[in-house]
Each structure stands twice: as structure tokens, then as C-alpha cells.
Amino acid sequence: MPGKRGASAAVAVDALRQRIIDGTYAPGDRMPSATLISEEFGIDRGTAARVLAQLREAGYIITKPSSGSYVRSFERIVRSFPHRLTVWREGEAIQDADTGKRARMVEVTVGEVPASESIASSLGVAPGDPVLRRSRRFAVEQRPVQLADSFYLIDMVRATPIVYTDTGPGGVYARLAEIGRAPVRFTERLHARMPYPAERTALELPGGTPVIAIVRTAFDAEDRCVEVTEMIIDASAYELEYHAEV
């Protein structure tokens, strides 16, 4: 294809992104190679490789080793409330209820942190009191989709595997059940907004992608709050489903 001589990397990034957004390049399609991009836009091959790198970093394409780059195709994760919050009874993990057999990766860090005002209010401690925080970053099919911070009373969880990164079969809820604190009632509050810069970075969000901020509170049979979880999810990766009988 004849090159547009002098076009910059930014012009090529914009043009290729536009073709992905308008469907000229459909999900799963193979992207033109760096060689073809360099010819079409009249840029050198190194610059064309950087164009592909930028599209990859912005989440539009994925690159498979020794195969090439492809338009990202991603089936929304369906998150079904409250079904997903009951699967621990069969030893399953909540996130597995959402993603089934899709490749999933979790980074977990656990530690004590001072309680924020809202966490303190939910857990019934004073702001600044130490609470246990489990921070997770979930990726599905190599795409980061969710940041989640769960908070617990230290005295309640100290002697349980909840303080470890790996909490075992059924996860935290199965461990809460073992100490007589099984969660039986849940509230989720959510709103959607544009991401803050740190969230955009952590979730590798392309421009124009909102997040949904969710706070879930879990209560046991005696109506004690046993967990508060603050989540930030990539709005383009999820569909949320809620069921109720009245």
C-alpha cells in the first residue's frame, strides 16, 4: 500500500485505533504486521513496532509470541449476585463462579492497615485502628479487570488462614464459616465514574473507559459485619447481574 510519507507514530496509532473501534478490524482479527504498518504510514519499522506496542499497552490488541498481534476479543464477565456469594459452600472460589474455566490470575497482598472512616464505621472500630486488608488484582485472559481490597477485624481473623495469601478451598468465606461467622447477608453499593489515574494505570484502561466502584458488605447470621470489600472494575469487562424475589 502506498505510504503517507512523514506521518508520525501518533497518526498511525489513531488511524489503527479508529479501525478497531469502528469494526474495520474485528475482535480476534489479525493486525497488520509492523512491516505493513511501516509501508502504509511511511514510518520506519522500529516506529511501526512502537505503534503496535502503544496499541497493546492501551488494551486494543494482544500479541502472541511468534504469531503476531490480534484485536483483543473479550467476552464480558457476568457477575451474578447473590449466586456467586454462595459457591464457597461447595469449596469453590467466588471469582471462579464468574469466570468458569477462563484463564485467571490473582496478585494478593495481605497486611495490617489503619481503618479509613468508612471501613471503621462498617466494622465497628475507630478510624485509624488496625484492620486486616487483603488486596487483590484480578486478570482474566491476561487482561487486568478488577482491583479489590477486603477488610476484616484483626481479632476475628488472626488465627485463620485469612491472614495468608492462599486461604484454601472456598476461600475467605469458608474460613469465616469455620469460626462461626459464615456470611449470610450481603449489600452491594455501586456507582460508575471515570477512573482516577492510578486506577487507569493498574487496570491498563484505554481512554474513554469508565470503572464501576462497588462496596460489598457481608454480615453473619447475628448481623455482625464480617467483611467489607471495595472493588474497582473495568466497566467494559463486566456485566453485573442481580436477582431477587420479593
Add this chain to the structure above:
Amino acid sequence: MPGKRGASAAVAVDALRQRIIDGTYAPGDRMPSATLISEEFGIDRGTAARVLAQLREAGYIITKPSSGSYVRSFERIVRSFPHRLTVWREGEAIQDADTGKRARMVEVTVGEVPASESIASSLGVAPGDPVLRRSRRFAVEQRPVQLADSFYLIDMVRATPIVYTDTGPGGVYARLAEIGRAPVRFTERLHARMPYPAERTALELPGGTPVIAIVRTAFDAEDRCVEVTEMIIDASAYELEYHAEV
């Protein structure tokens, strides 16, 4: 204040909007008058009036007759599922459960339309078959916050006030109950995204404001689908709350 001579209306709009976003002008604060804006930015008074008009059209300020302009202050509407879907039993309207005594306005249009594929699938008719549509646009405190289209089987609702714009105490659900079709089970599926141009216009959304698209399906005690509602809500105006016991 000394003027920045030569600044355009766009510069003034950007600067004033930034002060609203960063809290320099807090919700409910009185905005500087057109005269003060013309002095600060070195623009004539007519241009300064247009600056205020642009901020008003973008949803950042409201103007009170013979008083001035104020930074819009708007308390999020808390939409509580499934509680809000039970208030018809006391003759209350669902939207009243959300907004209490706040000023509310609804525009309603009712008519027959051909069923889309997803509506047809939910209601159990063929795509293109006529169904009854109730289209509503809700405003709270003069701010448009929601577009909602509800769909019904024509044969089911033909002889009921559901075909009128005013459905009476308790609304549609109370009328469904009167014909033995009271909704007792609900599913909501939602995702968040940037608005389409028509949605942005209808909801008068400022830039950078996502919407939440919700589809609610209602079933009666015999598990027949009695209503499907497609909603688009201004994400900055709402907080969604979901409760469940398991």
C-alpha cells in the same frame, strides 16, 4: 480583578469548570457574575454571559431567576433493590421510593412498537411483533437523570390503565397485580459505558460522564415474564444498592 486581555470564552469556560471540579467553587456556591467574569478574563459582558450559559448547558451550574448562578449541588439518588420494587403494595410509585420528597418530573409516552430481538425473546413473542412500550424520561430537581422504556405483551395489558400515561396509585405493578400478574421475581443486568450522542443530549450530560445501562426483567408467581425495562441512567446522579440473603 485584573483581566487577562484577549482570553476567549473557551478559556474562561475551561478555567471556571476546573474550579468547580477541583472544589474551589463548591456545590451550592454562588458563581461570579457575568460582570466579574468579563473583568477577570478580559472579555465583553455578552461573551461572559455566554460562558455562564455554556457552563449551565454542560450541567455544572444552575441559574436562579433574579438571583444568579450557583454550582450545581445534587445528592445522589439511592436506588435500593429489591426494596423499591415492593412499594407498589402500599400504593407508592417506585421512583418515589428512590427520591422521597425531592421534586420529580416524568415525561411519559405510551404506544405500540415492534419488538426488538431481545425484548421479543424475553416476552416470548416473535421479533417485530407489536408490544406496548411505555417511554419515560425522569428529572429530579430539574436535572434529567434517567431514560426508561418498559415493554409489555399487548394482549395482557390492553384492558388495563397500563396503556394510559397515568397508571394510578402503585403504578404498573399494582395494575399487573389486579389482573393476577403481580411481579414477584426480578433480575437486573447492568453495565457502564460512555453515552451515545442521543443519550448525552437527552440526559444533558457534561463531558466525561458515563451512563449505566440497566435491563430489568420482572416475573410473576408462575414465572411468566410480565415486563422488561431498558434504562439509561446518568451515572453521576445515582448510587445503586443491592441486597440479598443467601
